[in-house]
Amino acid sequence: MKKINLLAIVMTLLVSHAFAQKNYLQESKAEKAKRMQWWDDATFGMFIHWGLYAVPAGEYNGKGGGAEWIMETHKIPVSAYEKFAGQFNPQQFNAKEWVRVAKDAGAKYIVITSKHHDGFSIWDSKITNYDIMDASPFKRDILKELSEACKAAGIQFGLYHSIMDWHQPDAKSKDYPHQSTENPDFAKYRDEYLKPQLAELIKKYNPSILWFDGEWIPEWTEEQGKDLYNYLRRLKPSLIINNRVGKGRSGMQGMNKYENAAGDFGTPEQEILKNASQDYWESCMTLNNNWGFVKNDNNWKSTQTLVDNLVDITAKGGNYLLNIGPSAEGLIPEPGVVRLAEMGQWMKINSEAIYNTKGLNNYKEGEHIRFTSSNNGKSAYVIFNKVAGNEIKFSLLTPKAGSKVYLLGWDKPLAWSIKDGTTVVKLPAELPGSFAWTLKIQP
Numbered sequence: 479m480k481k482i483n484l485l486a487i488v489m490t491l492l493v494s495h496a497f498a499q500k501n502y503l504q505e506s507k508a509e510k511a512k513r514m515q516w517w518d519d520a521t522f523g524m525f526i527h528w529g530l531y532a533v534p535a536g537e538y539n540g541k542g543g544g545a546e547w548i549m550e551t552h553k554i555p556v557s558a559y560e561k562f563a564g565q566f567n568p569q570q571f572n573a574k575e576w577v578r579v580a581k582d583a584g585a586k587y588i589v590i591t592s593k594h595h596d597g598f599s600i601w602d603s604k605i606t607n608y609d610i611m612d613a614s615p616f617k618r619d620i621l622k623e624l625s626e627a628c629k630a631a632g633i634q635f636g637l638y639h640s641i642m643d644w645h646q647p648d649a650k651s652k653d654y655p656h657q658s659t660e661n662p663d664f665a666k667y668r669d670e671y672l673k674p675q676l677a678e679l680i681k682k683y684n685p686s687i688l689w690f691d692g693e694w695i696p697e698w699t700e701e702q703g704k705d706l707y708n709y710l711r712r713l714k715p716s717l718i719i720n721n722r723v724g725k726g727r728s729g730m731q732g733m734n735k736y737e738n739a740a741g742d743f744g745t746p747e748q749e750i751l752k753n754a755s756q757d758y759w760e761s762c763m764t765l766n767n768n769w770g771f772v773k774n775d776n777n778w779k780s781t782q783t784l785v786d787n788l789v790d791i792t793a794k795g796g797n798y799l800l801n802i803g804p805s806a807e808g809l810i811p812e813p814g815v816v817r818l819a820e821m822g823q824w825m826k827i828n829s830e831a832i833y834n835t836k837g838l839n840n841y842k843e844g845e846h847i848r849f850t851s852s853n854n855g856k857s858a859y860v861i862f863n864k865v866a867g868n869e870i871k872f873s874l875l876t877p878k879a880g881s882k883v884y885l886l887g888w889d890k891p892l893a894w895s896i897k898d899g900t901t902v903v904k905l906p907a908e909l910p911g912s913f914a915w916t917l918k919i920q921p
């Protein structure tokens with residue numbers, strides 16, 4: 479018996495050592511595809527920017543501007559900004575309600591700011607007292623409540639984490655001199671604060687996604703990003719990490735500007751790729767003009783625009799990460815709730831053309847038709863947001879001879895014909911739902 483136990487212990491140690499040293503940057507395309515599959519199929523996520531900046535809500539000393547950047551925009555000294563922690567007491571925060579809003583909208587994952595650039599931790603961190611438990615009157619672990627609500631609802635839980643940190647003395651960047659401290663030791667911040675907090679987040683809340691940001695500071699390098707990527711994947715091999723873990727992204731266009739950049743997907747911000755891409759990518763966008771809550775920002779995108787964005791992004795092979803900025807009371811602004819509910823009504827009818835689909839190089843025809851395909855290629859979807867008369871015409875895809883053409887949300891097959899290479903489909907007089915409609919064809 480003793481020999482077997484000894485052998486088992488040695489084998490376990492060897493395997494765990496192998497995992498601990500594995501270079502995940504050399505992962506095969508097939509291994510990456512397997513790990514990314516759920517994310518690729520999910521297509522639609524909800525972004526949440528929430529922290530101390532919800533307290534000033536876009537105004538400081540009577541002047542507007544800033545949202546989650548208010549500390550930098552108004553050059554607020556750390557000691558003054560810290561006072562917002564004592565005012566952050568979101569008694570109306572209800573994690574289950576936030577997750578319901580996300581799930582009812584059709585979102586399959588949530589990414590929330592564990593720590594934004596201001597350095598405030600909205601979880602019970604043992605690494606700092608500048609967190610929700612020690613520095614605020616709220617004293618509830620927001621990430622614990624939200625991660626548990628996500629798990630109960632079958633929604634994947636992700637975290638946005640800023641590399642840049644305007645609160646930690648050693649994190650100070652020469653690009654933000656007003657927060658500067660004498661001789662900051664960035665490596666010390668990285669190794670004794672940033673990485674331990676990330677390890678703590680993985681251990682406590684088991685996120686499926688880590689969404690980095692604030693990587694543009696000169697103190698951060700691609701080499702540190704690659705090292706951090708491996709460090710995190712060794713802690714949780716299935717973790718999905720964006721390309722802002724390193725320095726690969728090309729500005730707001732978000733895709734990698736060089737080969738083998740660290741990170742699993744590109745991150746266009748407030749924009750959609752101009753064309754389809756076979757690379758993994760996700761467009762993050764706001765519902766109004768700001769990421770963090772701004773009390774006077776009533777410039778809400780229409781639900782038509784939100785649905786059009788989701789369809790266009792899906793047809794080009796990407797994911798859509800749509801942001802809400804909850805108030806200091808812990809409430810999602812009502813105009814956002816309304817729009818997300820309307821997106822959910824649309825998804826109830828049309829999600830078959832969104833989830834578990836792949837983009838097509840010929841992803842569009844004109845301005846009002848987009849195409850997606852089921853992963854197995856057996857079905858194609860023609861999504862249109864404008865109808866002239868009671869028919870829809872397209873030529874870039876052709877239904878198989880003798881096959882049936884269906885309208886999602888309508889139970890009877892539709893009459894269709896081909897004239898001079900153009901498919902013409904007769905539509906019901908009353909189309910189901912609003913914003914856009916989907917034909918399901920066998921290509």
Ligand code: FHN
Nearest residue numbers: 527546547691692747762769
């Ligand atoms: O500076 C941040 C900004 O506050 C926000 O978090 C967006 C959304 O990801 N990213 C950065 C701006 O590019």
